[in-house]
Amino acid sequence: DAGVIQSPRHEVTEMGQEVTLRCKPISGHNSLFWYRQTMMRGLELLIYFNNNVPIDDSGMPEDRFSAKMPNASFSTLKIQPSEPRDSAVYFCASSLTTVLGEQYFGPGTRLTVT
Amino acid sequence: QQQVKQSPQSLIVQKGGISIINCAYENTAFDYFPWYQQFPGKGPALLIAIRPDVSEKKEGRFTISFNKSAKQFSLHIMDSQPGDSATYFCAAGDNAGNMLTFGGGTRLMVKP
Numbered sequence: 001d002a003g004v005i006q007s008p009r010h011e012v013t014e015m016g017q018e019v020t021l022r023c024k025p026i027s028g029h030n031s032l033f034w035y036r037q038t039m040m041r042g043l044e045l046l047i048y049f050n051n052n053v054p055i056d057d058s059g060m061p062e063d064r065f066s067a068k069m070p071n072a073s074f075s076t077l078k079i080q081p082s083e084p085r086d087s088a089v090y091f092c093a094s095s096l097t098t099v100l101g102e103q104y105f106g107p108g109t110r111l112t113v114t
Numbered sequence: 115q116q117q118v119k120q121s122p123q124s125l126i127v128q129k130g131g132i133s134i135i136n137c138a139y140e141n142t143a144f145d146y147f148p149w150y151q152q153f154p155g156k157g158p159a160l161l162i163a164i165r166p167d168v169s170e171k172k173e174g175r176f177t178i179s180f181n182k183s184a185k186q187f188s189l190h191i192m193d194s195q196p197g198d199s200a201t202y203f204c205a206a207g208d209n210a211g212n213m214l215t216f217g218g219g220t221r222l223m224v225k226p
Contacts, residue, residue, distance in 0.1 A: 004157075031212050042218040043158070043203060056213060091157050097212050102148070105157030 004106035006092050012112045018080040021109045024073055025094030033103060034067055034077050035091040043091075049075065050097055082113045118206050120217030127224050133191040135220045137204035140185065144206040147180065148214070149189050152201045161202070162189070194224045 005024040013019055025032050034046040047057040052069045060067070064083070069075040079086055089110050093103040120137045127133045137147075148163035164171045164178040164187065171178045177190040191198055201221050205214040 033213070043216040045213060045215075048213050050212065093157070095212065101146070102160045102163070103214060105150075105159065107155075108157050 004092055004094055004104055006090075006106040006109050008109060009107065010110045010112075012114065013082055014114055015083055016081045017113075018078065019082045019086075019111060019113075021077040021090050021092075021111070023075045023077070023092030023106060025075070025092070026104055027073070029094035029096055029104070030072065031095045031097045031103075032069060032075050033093040033095075034075070035093065035105075037089045037091060037108070038087075046077070046090075079111075082111075084113045087111055087113050118204060118215050118217040120204050120220060122220060123218065124221045125223070127191075127194045127222065129194065129196060129224055129226050131194050131224075133189075133194045133198070133222055133224070135189045135202055135204070135222070136186065137188065137206075137217050138184075138186045139206045139215075141206070141208070141215075142185070143208040144215075145209060146207045146214075147178070147187050148205050148207075149176075149178065150203045150205060150216075152203065152219075154200075158203055191222075194222075196224045196226050198222060199224050 007022045032049040036044045046059045047067045048055050049069045067077045089108045091108045093105045095103045118139050149161045150158035151161040152158040162173050162176050175192045180187045201219050203219050204217040207214040
């Protein structure tokens with residue numbers, strides 16, 4: 001398996017623009033997580049899906065952030081409008097929910113908002 | 115309380131030395147304690163994990179020590195190597211959900 005796939009790997013955009021980050025989880029995994037990593041705040045969970053349903057979105061910072069999982073093999077994280085403070089590395093991770101266990105992280109998307 | 119506190123934030127160790135990273139948690143419902151290793155430009159990857167039914171787990175040069183009464187756990191890297199230089203995250207989770215709460219991370223540098 002290719003592991004968790006994220007695109008793009010790097011994104012540079014101007015303040016106010018819409019940004020869409022994409023994730024393809026490992027085939028067969030039924031849980032998907034979006035994280036944000038910054039030097040100041042470390043690794044923060046933004047939202048967690050189980051069987052394509054959002055279970056916990058308490059980490060989503062503002063209404064500017066939204067996430068969808070239309071099917072088991074694809075998820076998006078959208079920021080509209082983007083702001084400079086959104087600059088971070090965004091990770092997607094997937095796991096099997098049968099027993100609490102390993103989350104497999106993607107390579108991340110480095111977002112820079114100027 | 116969901117917080118997991120990790121220390122130190124950074125650590126410099128000589129090659130061959132022992133690296134020790136500590137974590138503490140508040141939520142007594144936590145029953146799964148993994149450590150993740152992250153190299154620059156990569157996503158975190160599971161290194162080793164422990165459940166509270168044992169006090170220690172060893173995998174090669176990496177050992178987790180767990181103290182349930184103190185609500186603390188630590189990662190020991192024996193015979194540290196320059197290739198171990200990375201950021202290490204502790205985490206905690208419970209079976210009520212499938213989420214992990216991560217510590218703040220420790221940037222380890224092993225000097226040759």
